Amino acid sequence: MTPVLRRLGRAVDSRGRISSYAYRRFTVRAILYGAGLLCLSIWLAALGARMPAMIVAFGLPVLGIVMLAATARRLHDRDRTAGWLMAWVGVQALGFAPLDRLADSEPVLVIALLLAMLGFSAWFVIETLLREGTPGPNRFGPPALREGRGRRPEV
Template sequence: MNWTWYLFRFDGRMGRAEFWYSLIFVLSGMILLLLLCLSVMSALGSEVKSFNLNAEDVFKIVDPAAYRWSLLDDLPLLLLKLAATGLMLWIDLAIMVKRLHDRNKSAWWLLAYFVLPGLYKQFEDRLPDSYWMLPLALASVILPLAAFIETGFLRGTVGPNRFGPDPAAEGDSTSAAPSAKRWDQSREIEFVPPSASPPGGMHVKRGA
């Protein structure tokens, strides 16, 4: 299995099975990466009260009120968190884009499935409390749910699409490879010309 393509590249299509395998791998990697980050910070003598990895932390970049200026007092912790969060965001986007390609959808759908809900959640507590915000609140719930259903449970387009061949068809063709041919005795009979027959006295005469 080409994990470099699965986790870091944005081209091609990814089926449902590969999607779930990748998510399990990413979850395991997040746990290991989190433990590694905590070990590094402990080795550097930094006191870490909380340290999490979340791709949605990227939306804090556009929210000055959410900047954790206290992290500037511990620059190694800040750099480590930025690197780890950036890595997890890249992997999440690479998996989602290839799965959307399998559904014959471009990466622009991430604006509806990921960016808009993330921005709403980041600024939710500072938006005006009015009925005009209700459609945005509903969209922030419905869109991620729709993305989860589409990427996790719906089959991709049957046959090739503009993003590449059908991964399900490729798997079927591999599993349905022709089995080894059985030995057919009738096909193995060798016919020889009469001149190659034994001398006449050596023939066995069969009775009627």
């Protein structure tokens, strides 16, 4: 197998753990790469190069899959299953529901739903980006190395 395919395979592997420090760095890089891909795709489309723009834009879903795998590893570091990731995807998908049609007839329901979505999203961000992983080994493996620090966390 080529090194590029091996590296891509490791990137989409959701097994194991990733530290909060490494995940924050990865998230910032993924956001910057995504913004760069989106800008390049729009620029190419504006120049009339639609096929290259579509090829570049195809990198966005690939980046999304890699980000989902990294988030699953981050949840494992917190000793949570990747099922919480599916709950987050569901909450995000609910944001595309036509809630404005219900706003006039059921305003309390819409407000409660939006507050629940906001609360769950805030919890998820705190859980994945801000909290440290569980100390020592858990059911998902040994503690993650703190990327850039070169040492395992204290147990």
